[in-house]
Amino acid sequence: MNAARRATASERVATRILLLRHGQSEWNSLGRWQGRADIGLSALGRQQAAEAGAALLAGQRTETPIGSVWTSTLARAHETARILAGVLGVEPVRPDERLVETDAGPWQGLTHHEIHDQWPGYLDDHRRPVGFEPLEHVVERAVGVLVDIAAAGGVGRPLAITHAGIIRTLIRCTGLADAPVPNLTGWLFDVTGDEVVPVGAVDPGAATIDRRSTTPTLG
Template sequence: MSRRVVLWRHGRTEWNAAGRFQGQTDVALDNLGRQQAREAASRLAALQPNLLISSDLQRAQDTIAALAGLVGLDVELDARLRETYAGEWQGCTSTEIASRWPDDYKAWRSGDPLLRVGGGESRQEVAERMFAAITDAAARLPEDGLVVLTSHGGSARLGIAAAIGLPLHRFTNVGGLSNCSWSMLREGDDGWILVEHNAGTLPTPVVIEEG
């Protein structure tokens, strides 16, 4: 078996629920987000990870803490796993952004990799730092090892696109990650392969009474 990398999005925050662009604003998990982290951690623990690394933003740290407690591993922090720094857009809703910065919002929605989001980072810059974090973490694994990287919705998608060689102007072809869902990359002969995406979004099973 080859090396594997799990990119795990943090649980829900109040800003997620309100549809606000978080970026690097350090918003904590809400009650549902903490519950999501516990439930997802119970599934990810079955993968027996060798290494746990998190974005240094609190919502990511609190998410991975649920897994660390189950598998008995320490969590390392890596600021390269942060969400895109979105400058003036942070704290705004999509409606507010579209109203105040209509041209930039249209370019962002179309997947422009060079646009500096809210005057902050571009997707190109985020993809480069995310890919470096992924490859550095994977290099520390044994041949059949697995690392869980707790990150954020936009930055995780960009890391995936960079890892599988998807041109960044087609970044939007990688679907969004739901809160506390994850994707898995496996190392292949010619690079990284996306083998799972947005896992953890299965509905709660229906309870059927026997008899």
């Protein structure tokens, strides 16, 4: 194989990245939309992170091991990442602001019912108020950070701890149907050059404690 053909083959090799939503936060437990609010994990959220880390570690006997851990800079994600990295023995945790949650604007801190009362019909019609981060901006930064994580290289599979809004946006922008992303679940994405392709949903702790949020909140 000549040099040109080797380069072409190399360019086709995808980097598979695991994106997980953080553990339950204090506001998740209250059903509040978080957006950029910097809310920490609940006790259950820390337990979820520890159990997900143990499940990922056990899975490395048959799956590609986690080689690097990236995270949103918000506390609920960063704490989740630190717990997972500690269990997996992967350091350091690498923060990146592009992994932060979608800015919910005036909906930040409100419950589902409060949004329904103050913006009738918006949630049902998938509309967003003035001040909510535009979809195009979320897609641009989410794709950009995955491309950069893939380009960083290294041994093993990259793991990125982010938020439900980011994962759901990446799923929708590739033409797949929207779906809930409970705490400590996520998706695998293949990144080739600047192309990001969803591979499938992942639930590392499916056999342990319940990870599903009781209300569809952003965060």
